[in-house]
Amino acid sequence: MTVISTTKDPESLTLTIVAEFDATPERVWSVWEDPRKLERWWGPPTYPATFTRHDFVVGGESRYFMTGPAGNRSNGWWQMKVIDKPNRIEFANGFAGDDGEPMPDMPPATGFATFVATGDGTRMTAMTQFLDLAQMEMMIGMGMAEGMAQAIGQIDVLLTSASV
Amino acid sequence: MVVDMNLSDTDVDRIFQALSDRTRRDILERAIDREQSVSAMARQYDMSFAAVQKHVAVLERAALVTKERRGREQIVHANGPTIAKAIALLDQYEQLWIDRANQIAAVLAQSDEEEEGDHS
Numbered sequence: 001m002t003v004i005s006t007t008k009d010p011e012s013l014t015l016t017i018v019a020e021f022d023a024t025p026e027r028v029w030s031v032w033e034d035p036r037k038l039e040r041w042w043g044p045p046t047y048p049a050t051f052t053r054h055d056f057v058v059g060g061e062s063r064y065f066m067t068g069p070a071g072n073r074s075n076g077w078w079q080m081k082v083i084d085k086p087n088r089i090e091f092a093n094g095f096a097g098d099d100g101e102p103m104p105d106m107p108p109a110t111g112f113a114t115f116v117a118t119g120d121g122t123r124m125t126a127m128t129q130f131l132d133l134a135q136m137e138m139m140i141g142m143g144m145a146e147g148m149a150q151a152i153g154q155i156d157v158l159l160t161s162a163s164v
Numbered sequence: 165m166v167v168d169m170n171l172s173d174t175d176v177d178r179i180f181q182a183l184s185d186r187t188r189r190d191i192l193e194r195a196i197d198r199e200q201s202v203s204a205m206a207r208q209y210d211m212s213f214a215a216v217q218k219h220v221a222v223l224e225r226a227a228l229v230t231k232e233r234r235g236r237e238q239i240v241h242a243n244g245p246t247i248a249k250a251i252a253l254l255d256q257y258e259q260l261w262i263d264r265a266n267q268i269a270a271v272l273a274q275s276d277e278e279e280e281g282d283h284s
Contacts, residue, residue: 009254041268
């Protein structure tokens with residue numbers, strides 16, 4: 001069982017996931033540090049990610065894009081805030097424009113991950129902190145199929161009519 | 165976030181299902197009016213506490229209400245559209261991270277083999 005628990009907090013707009021892997025913290029760390037490994041898991045199964053830049057040092061930035069089933073692209077970026085190998089990372093994760101560069105008027109979400117050795121593996125706790133609903137919708141929509149994005153949009157309409 | 169997600173299990177379906185029942189719509193209206201306990205709600209219907217609690221649970225799964233334990237009482241309050249939407253979005257994001265964790269496990273298993281291959 002890889003995923004141990006997930007915690008969603010709609011008040012603070014955070015998601016926390018705890019997962020355990022049958023590998024040392026150093027090896028789990030490598031799937032974040034090595035861009036060729038990172039791009040094998042960062043994108044959803046049908047939206048593989050490609051990292052064109054991954055400067056894994058404090059202050060260093062990354063650029064990536066995810067390619068959808070119809071060849072459509074979503075662009076994103078990271079900036080590393082904390083790197084404490086192999087224990088902890090903290091990074092900004094933002095939405096990028098068509099040119100692949102950060103959108104200046106769109107503040108990033110913050111990602112946190114910690115890695116703790118357990119008896120025979122590593123416990124990884126990853127948390128994402130969003131700033132507001134609009135940002136969360138935009139970020140989550142990055143790898144979302146059109147139909148699903150529309151379904152989410154429908155919720156607005158439903159809730160508005162339900163509360164009348 | 166996940167493209168091949170089963171649509172029958174979406175949040176929209178849960179909301180439709182929750183609102184398809186007259187009693188549940190009534191419970192939701194009462195909760196919107198003011199927060200109240202499950203037992204206070206049960207007194208207003210000709211049905212058991214357990215039955216009312218089941219209806220509340222359906223509304224809760226659709227993120228339309230939140231249940232909170234206060235002493236011996238369970239208080240039901242209506243979620244504004246903002247909270248309901250936050251929950252729906254976090255559900256999508258949760259699925260993305262579950263997929264990510266499983267993909268990490270696969271990458272680790274594969275790099276295991278590659279490293280073993282290097283040694284042989």
